Amino acid sequence: MSVFQGYDGELRLYSATTIHTATASAYMEVLFCNMDFTGPTSRGKTEEEMIMNRGQFDDNSHYIEGSEHPVFQPMTFTFGCRLADTVNTQALCDWLSGVTTVNGRTIYGWQYDSTNNWGGTTLQVCGHTEHLTPQFEDTSKNRYRVEVLWDGTNDLGYRYEEVYFRPGDVNVTESENAVGISVTGKIYGTVTRITSFSSASDIMR
Numbered sequence: 001m002s003v004f005q006g007y008d009g010e011l012r013l014y015s016a017t018t019i020h021t022a023t024a025s026a027y028m029e030v031l032f033c034n035m036d037f038t039g040p041t042s043r044g045k046t047e048e049e050m051i052m053n054r055g056q057f058d059d060n061s062h063y064i065e066g067s068e069h070p071v072f073q074p075m076t077f078t079f080g081c082r083l084a085d086t087v088n089t090q091a092l093c094d095w096l097s098g099v100t101t102v103n104g105r106t107i108y109g110w111q112y113d114s115t116n117n118w119g120g121t122t123l124q125v126c127g128h129t130e131h132l133t134p135q136f137e138d139t140s141k142n143r144y145r146v147e148v149l150w151d152g153t154n155d156l157g158y159r160y161e162e163v164y165f166r167p168g169d170v171n172v173t174e175s176e177n178a179v180g181i182s183v184t185g186k187i188y189g190t191v192t193r194i195t196s197f198s199s200a201s202d203i204m205r
Contacts, residue, residue, distance in 0.1 A: 009037065011079060012197055013095055014145035015107035024145060026105060026203040028088075028095055030081050037148060039077030039158060043123065043191050044070035071123055072133075074186035077146075077160065082178045088204055096170045096183060098142060103203050109142025110162050110189065121161040121189035133162060133188055143188055147197055155196065161189025 010031055017025040047066035052058070083089045091103050100106055110121070122130045136143075143164045149157030169184035 009148065009150045011037070011146065011148045014147065014198060014200060015203070016110055016145075017108070024198045024200040026107065027197070027200045028092060028102070028203050030079070030092065037077075037079040039148065039160065040075045040187070040191055041158065043075065044073070046071060072131075074164070074188050075191070076184060076186060077163075078182070078184045080173075080180055080182040082180045083172075091204060093181070096165050096181075097167060098165070100142075105203055107142075107144075107203070109144055123190065136164075145198070146185065147194060149194065149197055157194040157196075159190075159192045159194050159198070160185070160187045161191075163187050163189075
């Protein structure tokens with residue numbers, strides 16, 4: 001039996017085709033080296049709240065759905081990588097800083113479209129009711145698709161929709177042997193299992 005190793009992993013940032021489509025057009029790859037990726041495997045669900053008869057449990061006691069906040073609150077994932085003295089490093093730092101052009105190409109986030117009422121992804125509440133994720137108040141903030149995949153006999157991976165990178169959560173770190181970048185992203189959309197990457201073109205080629 002073989003086990004997944006950190007160096008088998010790859011993370012990709014994806015741009016949408018245009019501002020209001022859910023199709024990936026371009027990606028940037030980040031190969032793992034520090035083996036410090038941490039991310040959720042699923043999105044939260046609502047809590048179950050017990051309703052009793054004046055604080056006493058009886059035959060009429062039952063659960064009701066609690067606040068929907070756990071469904072819509074952003075989840076956190078983190079990763080780090082070492083930086084090489086190449087244009088790829090400049091492009092990666094540009095993308096994470098929130099620019100709209102990388103390597104001469106325009107990148108698009110999974111934005112809210114009030115005309116088509118599309119918010120990027122749909123989150124499910126109470127197992128059946130679906131809600132579109134809303135737009136940010138600051139529409140200049142872009143949310144991107146992020147996919148991570150570990151290569152093996154049975155590939156393991158996850159897709160994170162609508163990831164926002166706050167500028168203050170992207171940091172350059174210096175050590176004796178390398179300069180690296182540590183990144184924290186906030187996931188506002190769905191989390192799904194994948195066994196292969198989304199089809200798109202490499203933005204650096």
